[in-house]
């Protein structure tokens with residue numbers, strides 16, 4: 001099975017630039033994480049367009065590993081300058097959410113706010 005994407009604008013196979021990035025699928029209103037995926041990132045050598053392609057088995061919200069994985073993502077997002085554009089990709093179900101929450105960096109700020117609420121209580125001393 002072929003998995004290398006082809007850039008349809010340049011007619012060239014794309015180059016793998018990252019393995020094991022995470023896609024966070026957001027669902028609901030306001031958007032919440034509901035599925036986590038491992039994926040690879042490819043880039044066109046000519047026009048530099050980037051795509052996520054090839055997915056592992058998703059970790060859905062109802063599995064116990066979901067919170068653990070999400071907490072790892074939280075740790076990564078909390079580290080200043082620790083996140084490259086290719087590490088964590090946020091995906092919205094609806095185009096209106098994409099417009100509302102904007103670029104990947106704005107989306108990450110929104111997600112960090114959600115995860116701070118969700119996990120920071122665990123770090124408070126008793």
Ligand SMILES: [Zn+2]
Nearest residue numbers: 007010044047
């Ligand atoms: Zn291209």
